[in-house]
Amino acid sequence: MIMASKAALEKKFKEFCTELSKNDKIAIIHHSDADGLCSALIAGKAIERLTGRKPVVVLPYEYGNIKQERKAVAQIKKKKANKLLVVDLGIDSSLHSLAEKCSFEKCLVIDHHKLYKDLNSKKIVFLKAQFFTKKKPSAYVASKFAFDLFNKVTDISDLDWLACIGILGDMSLDAWQPFVKKTIKKRNVSMTWLYRFLDLIASVEVVANKKIPELYWEFFDAKHPSDVLESKFHKLLNEFTKEKDRLVEGFAEKAKQFPEIELYFYAIKARYENIKSYVINEISEMRPHKTIILLQFLPKGRVRFSARRQDCKVKVNDLLTEAIKGIPNSNAGGHAPAAAGSIPRQHAKKFKTNIIAILEKEYK
Ligand SMILES: [Mn+2]
Incomplete structure (x- = not known):
């Protein structure tokens, strides 16, 4: 180019x-x-x-x-x-x-x-x-x-x-x-x-x-x-903070850890579709040297995901675009420290397997 x-x-x-x-x-x-x-x-x-x-x-x-x-x-x-x-x-x-x-x-x-x-x-x-x-x-x-x-x-x-x-x-x-x-x-x-x-x-x-x-x-x-x-928008703040805190607190108990490849998977069901990036930002700020992937299961058959890695040791935009290869109707993109995308629900397992395989290769 x-x-x-x-x-x-x-x-x-x-x-x-x-x-x-x-x-x-x-x-x-x-x-x-x-x-x-x-x-x-x-x-x-x-x-x-x-x-x-x-x-x-x-x-x-x-x-x-x-x-x-x-x-x-x-x-x-x-x-x-x-x-x-x-x-x-x-x-x-x-x-x-x-x-x-x-x-x-x-x-x-x-x-x-x-x-x-x-x-x-x-x-x-x-x-x-x-x-x-x-x-x-x-x-x-x-x-x-x-x-x-x-x-x-x-x-x-x-x-x-x-x-x-x-x-x-x-x-x-x-x-x-x-x-x-x-x-x-x-x-x-x-x-x-x-x-x-x-x-x-x-x-x-x-x-x-x-x-x-x-x-x-x-x-x-x-x-x-x-x-x-x-302005009138002020009254939405409480609702937002309550749900965000609930999901951030759930991480310690529910996230799956893969220590050898410095990876965490965290699957959530949330009241609001667009909350995931705020949840993962808070989680990731506390763990800048880990790759964190948050999966949000939506009611209508799709899974949206976000990834973070503050120290950029893993470029999460590349990680996600690589991991969705071969998954139909999927998309991913973003920055090296912060990226996101979505896939059809039935491919969530394949997506996880792909992520782990890519990282295992990188950490060898
Ligand atoms: Mn921007």
């Missing part, structure tokens, strides 16, 4: 922005987590400042969620969006990507997931963190990446707090200590203040997934960041 140069891509990005006008109808599709939401907010706000017009559609997307994908494609068509922004989603990992199903004049992708294919073309401005930073791409979170990019074409320095939330959401504080500290100082707030936004976003994502677009506009239209913390 020929790596595109940073300078050439920056020029392409600036051209995309210069061409924007108030006649454009812009759709934004973002990953359904905190970094996804915050990068979509930064992009949406920047677009509004550049064109005087808000995006016409902003919707979340979680890998493999076909319902969400159909909804997004239908909305984009219905609102006659002519330009598409995709943030914090590795659309190059799957051939049947969302972008291919929409017709658009131009598409801008801002992402930091693993690079599978350079999609740059006349129509697509494809910006991967890999092209822009020497840091680990997983740490150049989409929110900070979008913040740095759009700040070159319009002043969005007041959106620094959103970039910070994305950084915390993707657990990349280590890479951005000075930036986060500077933001906290400038705004006279605390880390706790930033984490409160993160918990609020997580609560909505987990307990009331369908309300993510509503939360987006709550953030978008807030006069002051703290208004969001006092």
Whole structure:
């Protein structure tokens, strides 16, 4: 693969922005987590400042969620969006990507997931963190990446707090200590203040997934960041924390350990479909040198899974993509320290056997 140069891509990005006008109808599709939401907010706000017009559609997307994908494609068509922004989603990992199903004049992708294919073309401005930073791409979170990019074409320095939330959401504080500290100082707030936004976003994502677009506009239209913390979404926090704590506590008793290959398997049934990444993040933070795989059995015949390995000794994105080979209707992707995917339920055993076999080979 020929790596595109940073300078050439920056020029392409600036051209995309210069061409924007108030006649454009812009759709934004973002990953359904905190970094996804915050990068979509930064992009949406920047677009509004550049064109005087808000995006016409902003919707979340979680890998493999076909319902969400159909909804997004239908909305984009219905609102006659002519330009598409995709943030914090590795659309190059799957051939049947969302972008291919929409017709658009131009598409801008801002992402930091693993690079599978350079999609740059006349129509697509494809910006991967890999092209822009020497840091680990997983740490150049989409929110900070979008913040740095759009700040070159319009002043969005007041959106620094959103970039910070994305950084915390993707657990990349280590890479951005000075930036986060500077933001906290400038705004006279605390880390706790930033984490409160993160918990609020997580609560909505987990307990009331369908309300993510509503939360987006709550953030978008807030006069002051703290208004969001006092919004009606606040009441979802308790419900979220209770279920998360129950599942984190269950790990000690129910997880299966494979000490020789530093692996844990933990299968859960949860009240909420999207809780697994928050559960595994907490478990993994306490065990940074273990490979942790969490399987969530869904009522409708699918198993979703997440994997974590903080020290990156095992690259869990590669581990998962390797483990689903030969399993029909399966998908997997993500970052070296954090990845996810799903398979049909009847293949759960094969998936486990594959994981163990791959790791046993690696540890030999
Ligand atoms: Mn991200």
